[in-house]
Every structure is written in structure tokens, then in C-alpha cells.
Amino acid sequence: MKQNKLHNIKETGFKVPDGYFNQLEDVILSDIKLKKMSSDSGFKLPKDYFDTLEDTIINKVSAKKSTKVIPLFKKRTLIYISSVAAAVLLLFNLSIFEKELTFDSLDIETVENYIIDENIGSYEIAALLPEEDLLEENFIEYNVETETVETYILNNLDIEDIIVE
Template sequence: MKDNKLHNIKSTGFKAPDNYFDTLEDRLFTEAKLKANVSGPGFVMPEDYLDGLENTILNKVPKAKEPKVISIFSKRTLVYVSSIAAAILLLFNLSILETKPASFDTLDMETVENFVLEEDVVDSDELASLITEEDLTESGFIDTNFDENQIETFLLEHLDVEDLLVD
């Protein structure tokens, strides 16, 4: 409620004495002239003060102990690092991480057939050159025993029904 009349206040509440600002300039100049008449800055430094200052400060500071320096390339660390390097080198040379390559005995016949058929690495002429006349003799086919299930599976997979129909 008291704040309602704040916008109606016309005086600042501060008063200056009469003719205060008329004589202010004269008083400032008078005071500045008095300070200018003082000779020197007011501070005096003794002669040769800076010459002995460094020695005085160093005498007051306590002497620090020389820190112990540990060499990086000491014999002990060199032995540790070289033994770790030798262990890693042996790990790779002994082939602990290396797997043995597959031999021809472990390959499936189906895998080889799929590779030859799908990769187009070998064409039919190259395969024909590998077969000798001895492989194609009648006795080679007679000695081979086929199971009925194998023959049936082959016929179902490789023959069309239309090939079996006789016109």
C-alpha cells in the first residue's frame, strides 16, 4: 500500500549546500597544485638494493633436496620388456593361434563338385583330358556296385518325368 505513491515523488531526497558546485573547480585545482609541488614520488629506494636482492632471497629460501632420479632404461626394466617381447615372438612362431589347413581327405565330394560346377574354373574339355581310356573301360563300370537307393535317388534328381514317357 505504501508503494502506490512512488511514481508521484518529485524530489530526490538529496540536498547539496548552496554554491557548492561553483567553488568545486577552484578547490580541485588548488589541491592538485599542492600535490605537484611535492618533490619526487615520495618513495625512496636505498642504493645497491637490487644488486644484493637475488642473494638475499636465495639465502632465505630453504635448500630443496635433490630428487631421486630413476632411469627408464635400467637393467631390470630392460629384462622385463625383452622377456615379454620374446614370449610374444614365441607365441607367433609356435603357431598356437594358427589352424591347420584342411587336407584332401577331409573334403566332401559334394563340396568339390559344387566348386567345379559353380565357379567355372574348369571347363568340360579340361575334365575330359584328365580321364584316360583305362578309366572308361567296361570293366571299370562292371566292378562298381551301385545300391538300388543310390540309383533311385539319382534318377529322381536328374531325370524329368517327360524323359521317361514314351511316345
């Protein structure tokens, strides 16, 4: 219904302020005069300003005043504290507090892990043993039953240990 009445509208809906067209010419002319006057900003630079600017800045930056530095710690105090710390460190690192290690105090699992982690082979272990321990007679004297070997293999070895790559 509203669309049917659109052809009957006579007014645009826009309004102009009173006396707008009477003052329009004066406003336009004053705007043109203002633009002509604003082309000259009124600021003037000294002669050769940009040629000497770099030297002036470098002179101001490089001329630093020496300031007195007050240390937080005096050298004597620092040396005293360092010597006390070194004495305490030496005290804890000396062998007074250490127990003597024996084969009985070593944990078997620790030794086994060390040998595995360091990739120590049987020849290197044999080099550490005296020759009397490696004689063939020492190995012949032991009589090991088959059931004992089978039980040891089942209890202590994994399949990965038995399979040779």
C-alpha cells in the first residue's frame, strides 16, 4: 500500500537552513582566501639547518658526563663472603664425611646397571680379575645340574637376552 502512494509525493524531505544560499558565496570566498593564506605556514628554518643537524646530534649524544658509581658491595666484603663459601664447600667435599666403600656395601643391582649402561664387555671384566680366578680348573670343579641351569634361565633371563641378533 505504501508503494502505491510514492508517485504522489511532492516534497523531498530535505531541509536547508534559513539564509543558506544568501551566505553561500561569502563562505566559499572566505574558504578560498584561507587556503591561500595557509600555504605559507609562518615557520622558517635557519640557513643550512639540515646540513648541520647530524653533527649537532652526534656532539650532544657523545658528550656524556661521567657519573660516580657507588658499588652495592665493597670489594673487601665480597672477598670475605667468597672465602667463607669456599671454605664451607671444601669442608663438605673432603673425605671426612665419606664412608669407605667396600664390595659388601655395593648393591648388586647398581653394579649390574653400571655394567649394562657403560657397555662393558666380558673381556673388560676379565681384565679386572686376577689370573688365578680365570684358570680353567676353577670352572671345572663346579658340578652344576641341568635342572639348576634351567631354573636360573627361566627365573633370571628374558627372551631378549637369549636371542642373539
